[in-house]
Amino acid sequence: LSYYNEYKSYLSMSGVNIAKSYHGLSIQNRKCKIVKRQLFQKMKQEKSKERTKRKKADKEMREFMGDEAPPKPVPHTTESLRPDDETFVQDDIEVMNDTALDEFSSYFNRENQPKVLITTNKKSSLETRKLLDELVNVIPNSEYHKRGKVDMKDVVKQATDNSFTDIVVINEDMKKPNSIIICHLPEGPTATFRLTSVKLKKQIKRHGNATSHKPEVILNNFNTRLGHSVGRMFASLFPYDPQFRGRNVVTFHNQRDFIFLRRHRYVFKNNKRVGLQELGPRLTLKLRRLQKGTFDTQGGEYEWYYNHKQMDVNRRTFFL
Secondary structure (H helix, E strand, O other): OHHHHHHHHHHHHOOOOOOEOOOOOEOOOOOOHHHHHHHHHHHHHHHHHHHHHHHHHHHHHHHHHHHHOOOOOOOOOOOOOOOOOOOEOOOOHHHHHHHOOOOOHHHHOOOOOOOEEEEEOOOOOHHHHHHHHHHHHHOOOEEEOOOOOOOHHHHHHHHHHOOOOEEEEEEEEOOEEEEEEEEEOOOOOEEEEEEEEEEOHHHOOOOOOOOOOOOEEEEEOOOEHHHHHHHHHHHOOOOOOOOHHHOEEEEEEEEOOEEEEEEEEEEEOOOOOEEEEEOOOEEEEEEEEEEOOOOOOOOOOEEEEOOHHHHOOOOOOOOO
16 A cells, blocks of 8 residues: 555656546556546547647737737747757857868869769669659759769768768668768768658658759758757758749758758748748768768877767756
């Protein structure tokens, strides 16, 4: 009996409401799974109704009080509980001086136009080639060249000689794309990303067909020095002057060090309402390594690399 009371108090402290059936037994003590499921669904519906009433009353109170209404409480999320990071970029003069002289400064100073080479591993599968076709459609001024048996260092040399500014390589495992390498030319850096949750255009419901207009690029939530460098690398793949008439938008959204790539089109329904139509594809990237210079797995110097034994200790610590 004492153990049951302790368990009951633990559930009440955790916010779990122990609903009683018609003869006094709790959901946990019901042996019939069907009845237990029905009682649990009923309990969830009651909680949902109470939450809706509470939100409605709070909204009416704020409308009645106007500017005198108290501020909304900040929800406790993993991002809001993130510890302070010394590498946060907040209009720092030192960061501005560094970015003015980094590898991407020529692009942001509009000294050259991006020209991207997209290729795969040496023996690519059909799924990888499908993703490659869509990336060529996403990135303007990009060209596909078959890899063949050419090593990565030779690819970098040939791309530099042909005035390419970036190389994007799609690697695969078990005939499915699993990583992407982005190498900025001619001096680097080189970033390796893990690739997950790939959805091609045909797999997205009610998708649209993209036009040849140069898209806008939105970089969201790249706050640290490392995230600032990664965001500038993504931006340098696209032309600096978007064509707003096409209403195409490519978004790189960083959340908890996962980078979500999405492409949409603005749809103006009337003078006040604007909708979004997804064009595809959908990708999820996670940074694994950032290397100084061009691709060199043996003698290259790594600016940052992922070590799960040291970096996954605290789930509230993020690096981008």
